[in-house]
Amino acid sequence: MTGDALTDRILLSAPHMGGGERDLVTEVFDTNWIAPTGPMVDRFERDLERLTGIGHVAALSSGTAALHLALRLVGVVPGDAVWGSTMTFIGGVAPILYLGGVPVFVDIEDEMFLIDCDLLERALIEAEWEGALPRVVITTDLYGHVVDAVRMRGLADRFGFAWISDAAEAVGGYRDGRHAGHGADYAILSFNGNKIITTSGGGALASPDGEAIARARFLSTQARDPAPHYEHTTTGYNYRLSNVCAAIGVGQLTVLAERVDRRRAIHALYRELIGDLPGVRLSPEATGMRANRWLTTIRIDPATAGTDREVVRLALDAAGIEARPLWKPMHAQPVFATARAIGGSVADRCFAQGLCLPSGSAMTDADVARVAGVVRDLIRTA
Numbered sequence: 001m002t003g004d005a006l007t008d009r010i011l012l013s014a015p016h017m018g019g020g021e022r023d024l025v026t027e028v029f030d031t032n033w034i035a036p037t038g039p040m041v042d043r044f045e046r047d048l049e050r051l052t053g054i055g056h057v058a059a060l061s062s063g064t065a066a067l068h069l070a071l072r073l074v075g076v077v078p079g080d081a082v083w084g085s086t087m088t089f090i091g092g093v094a095p096i097l098y099l100g101g102v103p104v105f106v107d108i109e110d111e112m113f114l115i116d117c118d119l120l121e122r123a124l125i126e127a128e129w130e131g132a133l134p135r136v137v138i139t140t141d142l143y144g145h146v147v148d149a150v151r152m153r154g155l156a157d158r159f160g161f162a163w164i165s166d167a168a169e170a171v172g173g174y175r176d177g178r179h180a181g182h183g184a185d186y187a188i189l190s191f192n193g194n195k196i197i198t199t200s201g202g203g204a205l206a207s208p209d210g211e212a213i214a215r216a217r218f219l220s221t222q223a224r225d226p227a228p229h230y231e232h233t234t235t236g237y238n239y240r241l242s243n244v245c246a247a248i249g250v251g252q253l254t255v256l257a258e259r260v261d262r263r264r265a266i267h268a269l270y271r272e273l274i275g276d277l278p279g280v281r282l283s284p285e286a287t288g289m290r291a292n293r294w295l296t297t298i299r300i301d302p303a304t305a306g307t308d309r310e311v312v313r314l315a316l317d318a319a320g321i322e323a324r325p326l327w328k329p330m331h332a333q334p335v336f337a338t339a340r341a342i343g344g345s346v347a348d349r350c351f352a353q354g355l356c357l358p359s360g361s362a363m364t365d366a367d368v369a370r371v372a373g374v375v376r377d378l379i380r381t382a
């Protein structure tokens, strides 16, 4: 993963173990807690509660599972409108369909790819006149930028929707001193292999509502009623995090602050090396925001840069560097061809111009310089 040799491929975001994880997994083996649930799961949940400042956390098998449970706990039933940011990963949307909800995609602002709160507010006012307010609004803390929780909480209280914060990409990110997801009715975290910290696969659901999280634990373990035999008054899911994976998570949380610092340093180095190029810009941080900089993204305006993001992406690929376009907006996905969209042109433009650069915390400064060099050469010679 380090790029000393020119033949090493530089990956977008490779897992980066801290060293303590192996001992914690050994502890799990030594005590034979090789099960979904167990003491490491409990410990991971307490650690996540401490990190986020959100009262209650259930550790789950994925972020997608966490969103599914959040929507179920909110009580989404077939036909309910669920609004959400159009620029996101499919795992932050697909669970709406599991419950028969009807997704509506809202455009983003142009700088940090967060849901456009002004547009959202106007659309909510209109929906209120029409008596068609959404049941749920999902915001997405894209690439570790964090939405304005005060603004969103205000909208949620005023219009009476449940606010679900998809903070899957923003673990360790803050705004106004609060961790991503804080203030929402539910927050989703992910520990998938490419995220800022990983349990190899895993996620969590956080909420200030302790009863809801207790219910999430119940639903995530097949909804077994208390009885010596298997008794069910409802059906659930097999969504609990394995105790083995939780051990990795406990170890990863001890190095999260370092991981964020490193990703932020990588971002700063990119900014120094390519931020001055014509037609190239990096995403800013709103006042009071401390993004985790999970992935550094650049926007390439072809009119000024003289080249476009696909040319740059292919050149990076040829140089052994993995880069990827931004998430393709959901309103532009074939599977959602008939879904309603509230705006979308900003997201379309961000998708057309945006590129995610390798940002893994194990990258060396030399790796970053190698990536930046390819970008510089292309734009200089364009």
Ligand SMILES: *Cc1c(COP(=O)(O)O)cnc(C)c1O
Pocket (backbone or CB within 6 Å): 061, 062, 063, 064, 065, 088, 089, 090, 091, 092, 140, 166, 168, 169, 189, 190, 191, 192, 202, 203
């Ligand atoms: C990764 C991710 C998810 C889903 O998390 P998994 O743990 O992979 O299921 C959801 N939303 C966003 C924005 C993500 O990046």
